[in-house]
Amino acid sequence: MAWNIVFEPLLPVLLIAALAVPGIAALAYSAWRRARGAPWRTAALAVLVLALLNPTVRQEDRETVPDVAAIVVDRSQSQEIGARPDETSAALTRVAERLAREDGIETRIVTAVNNPEDEKGTALFAALEEALADVPRERIAGAIMITDGQVHDVPKTADALGFDAPVHGLIIGRKGEKDRRLRITEAPRFGIVGEPVDLSFRVDETSAGDQQAGETANVTITVDGEEIATTRATIGETTEVTLSLAHGGPNVIEIDVEEGPDELTVLNNRAVVVANGVRDRLRVLLVSGEPHPGERTWRNLLKSDPSVDLVHFTILRPPEKQDGTPIGELSLIAFPTRELFDEKLDEFDLIIFDRYKRRGGVLPIAYFLNIVDYVENGGAFLAAAGPAFASPFSIYRTPLAAILPAQPTGETTTGGYTPGITDTGDRHPVTADLPGAESEPPAWGRWFRTIDAEVDGGDILMETPDGQPLMVLARAREGRVAQLLSDQIWLWSRGYEGGGPQAELLRRLAHWLMKEPDLEEENLAASAQGGTLTLRRRTMRDTTPPATVTTPTGKTRELAMEEVAPGRFEATMGASELGLYRVTQGDLSAVAAAGPLNPREIADVRATEKPLRPITDATGGGIWWAGEDAGDTPGIRSVRAGQDAAGSNWIGLRRNEQYLVHAVHQVPLLTGPVALILILGALALAWWREGR
Template sequence: MAWNIVFEPVIPVFLILALAVPGVVALLYSAYRRARGAPWRTLALAILVAALFNPTIRNETREAVPDVAAIVVDRSQSQNIGARPAETSEALARIEERLANEDGIETRIVTAQNNPDDENGTALFAALEEAFADVPRERIAGAIFITDGQAHDVPANAAALGFDAPVHGVVIGRKDEKDRRLRIVEAPRFGIVGEPVELSFRVDETSAGDQPTGETAAVIVKVDGVETASANIALGEPASLTLALTHGGPNVIEIDVEEGPDELTMLNNRAVVVANGIRDRLRVLLVSGEPHPGERTWRNLLKSDPSVDLVHFTILRPPEKQDGTPIGELSLIAFPTRELFDEKLDQFDLIIFDRYKRRGVLPLAYFLNIVDYVENGGAFLAATGPAFASPYSIYRTPLAAILPAQPTGEIATGSYKPEITETGKRHPVTADLPGSETSPPAWGRWFRTIDVTADQGDVVMDTPDGKPLMVLSHAGEGRVAQLLSDQIWLWSRGYEGGGPQAELLRRLAHWLMKEPDLEEENLSASVQSGMLTVRRRTMANETPPATIAAPSGATRELALEQTAPGRFEASIETKELGLYRISQGELTAVAASGPLNPREFADVRATAKALQPIADASGGGIWWAGENAEDTPGIRSVRAGQDAAGANWMGLRRNEQYLVHAVHQVPLLTGPLALLLILGALALAWWREGR
């Protein structure tokens, strides 16, 4: 209940004053003339003016509403270090217990966590705004942050808070913490495959702002999980390492520095860079044994790719061709066999023999060079024709050591549609080729096949009656492919709708070049919208679980489910920022959750510096919780204008807000009463003046 007197004028105030002014003048004149009834006439005027102001006794039925205090609990990843999680929980429990003893304060607890897709670090004040979203500003008692002090969204001033109440901070951690961290200075975003690129970085070791000098730390650099370089570098000074990108597309470069003394965490001892590998030029040697309709297909396909540097020779005049034409009248270019197959063979990335047959153009020693070239990591493609089934077959050369299919001497003719084998449905070269969704495939027919026996390798395409059409094989460190028909040019000409010759030959060339995306056994991973997706491609019918190592080092196994022949996939939620490592047998993959080098781990030492300015500006304070949070401050209620922080206590402002449920009003001067009093005063004035 609340009693008070209020005035509710029956007419505007300026009219009341306008009516009162003549009366006041008359009364002053009466007082000047010493009229005996002047006091009673003054009383009558006063009663009239008072009645016009309508004084009312008001009785309000009120309900006090509690003030609201927010506790923001920092549960970011930097708060998971050492004893910080337990000390944070202990500090929260103590503060909640002390707030429970303060009447009239409603407590709201909100947790600030890292968003894996956010590069802005720990957003404590965004969490505070969420807690106060539906609270009137005049009811806010204050805010308490339980944190390591590493806040990255601190307002510039107290006005930016949007409320007038103290902001306090309880810091979890120790004032003398040490930590070693790695920082990228300059990193390549692109690089030519096989060419050197330079990576610059710096390792700092900090303790209360001091930088040690003269010390070194061991650094290891990995590309796609494979160690490629290591060095000892001086602490606090920029360093650089030179390395080479191993393949086209994204190359994940990891830099790890060894653990330092009294290390807080190893999470910031690692930095990640993704550099895109670009092939300078793919050098291809194409040798056509004779002019034929499919020759133009190969040439057009390779010449249309700007990244391919093609060297093409067609043998137009074999040694057995003798027509008596004088040598001086021939305009043909001599085939530079020695230069190509002896001196510069290793400069080519891919060698293609298109309908080539053994004629004596190439000595047997050069075929041996090709075998050595492949076994040492080169790529060889044999696009065969009828000659492959003849006594002049290249299989009757040293190339037999690397060719996976042996000719039977038979040539099959007749129309058929090439089909993808069960093995081919799992192989990256032929899986999901456009047109293979239907049976038979939706592409044009071929009319000739070289009959072979596939002794090794994978048959990925065949005829409807099971004759091999494409065989892929590994030979030593290199790779070999055999196309057992010379009819692919029909697809390029659009015969019966054509076929996916461009996509097929593109995949084939990239598989021969060992592109990671076209490996038969491949493990990859990616993080998107907080979900880690692991993908496995294999030639097997099943695959074991993948082992996932989180940035914190915690591991778990993830079972993969088959989504297509030879393809397996599974996803899990990522709750930590940083680099996830996935392994499955000898295969490894890495994926970064959130930014590659999170701001959250730029400095993980506990500090009061970030929150101190806003605490001072709002009238709050900063305290260190101490071991097991035993130094967590007490809580007091304070009024506006009073200090809100002491040596071992924090204050929350009492705003004394209330809700009014009912209002009862009683006028003091009703019309009849006022009229009676006015007439009485005038009668007394008349009586006094009549004596």
């Protein structure tokens, strides 16, 4: 409750002043003439003016409202190092207890954590703004930030805070902490598969802000979880390495530097780069044994891909056939067998024999042996069989039999049928989930010929309704082989009876032959997005063991995987930590980066007061090292605006003295009758005094 006197004029103040001027002039003249009643006339005029000003006694029923102080607790990833979590909790407890003992202060505690999807780092001031969004600016007493000092959204000026109150910092950690860190200075975003790419990085070692240089440290480089190189890096200098990308698509390159002496953490001893591998040109050798309707289908498919460099030959006449036709009138050239199969065979990424039949004088046995060596040393071979495969001129009657998984029986079956996917094919990435395969029978057009064969190795992915193999895949030492036991796939490309997924099937087949990771039968993949780590396992087996996940901070967890489709298993878990997650499952491994590849949050994890110092000085706040001694947490005081808000051992919070008014009571001091009595009385006394 509060009392005060206010004036609520009955007339405008200027009008009252204008009316009073003649009276004042008359009174001044009377005083100059020494009139006896002048004092009482002055009193009458004063009462009249005061009555017009209407003095009022006002009583307000007030309720004092507390000031609001915010405690912002840094729970970012850098605050999870060593004893910092416990020290942060202890400091928070002490500050909250001391604030609770202060009358008239409401405490709001807000925790700031990292968002794995952004690169903003530690955003304490964004958390502060959110916590005080509903508080009037004049009620804010101040803010106390409990952090290691690595704050990445400090306002440039105090005005940007939006309130006029001190900001204080309690630093968790130790002065002069040591740390070694690695950062990428130059990295490729793309690279040609098999071609060298350059990568530059720098190792820094700091202690209390001083750079230690001249020493060296071991650095390990891995690609997709497999170690490919080690080197010695000079601390404080840029190191360059050259490596090559092993496959198309994303290649995760990880660089690790060994732990230094008395190092704070190894979280920032690692940097990650994702380089996309691009094949320069896929060189394909297509040899057609004879013209047929499907030959153009093969050619059109391969030529439609701009990344394919196609060399295509159709055998129409053997080189030993000579006649008197002039060279200029020949429509075809002789088959360059020696150049292709002896000198430049290793330059091709894929060799396709399309309905090829063995002919004397075209390909000598030595060249078939070259093809076998090419495949066993890592090459790829695709045999699209025609009727000749079941004849005495079959390529199976050459050294190619050593790598071909299907042996012809000598029979050819004709008649319409719909190709189907085997149980193995349902699991294999080449044929799994082909468009149209979800129905039974598949919603595809029919084929009309099959080359009967017996399979003695590899996987049968497609078959006829009566169980005859149509597509067989196999490995030959380091290389891969595929066989199509029908020459009718071209019917799909022509749209016969609705066609079929010919382009998708052959694309997958070519990628499997080229050993693309996405088409491997046994594959483990990991991805982190939206704070969730997703694991995907593809296998030809019915079950799969749990996967072991190692988080960026070194914690491990086993994760069971559930089957979502034949041969495909998935699992998910939270990925709140920024950095690289490693996943292993038997001999397979995968990596996934949560948030930015090289998070700003862990670029420098040393405790420091430098980022906060400008804003605390600008607002009158202070900084204390709470982690040095648990008992050194400063006390808390309330101070008035304009007074110092920080001392050597105390934190000051501004006292705003704000209140709410619930009711107002007003009583006029001069009512009309009272004022009239006083005026008339004063005038009567003036007349009486002048009449004597």
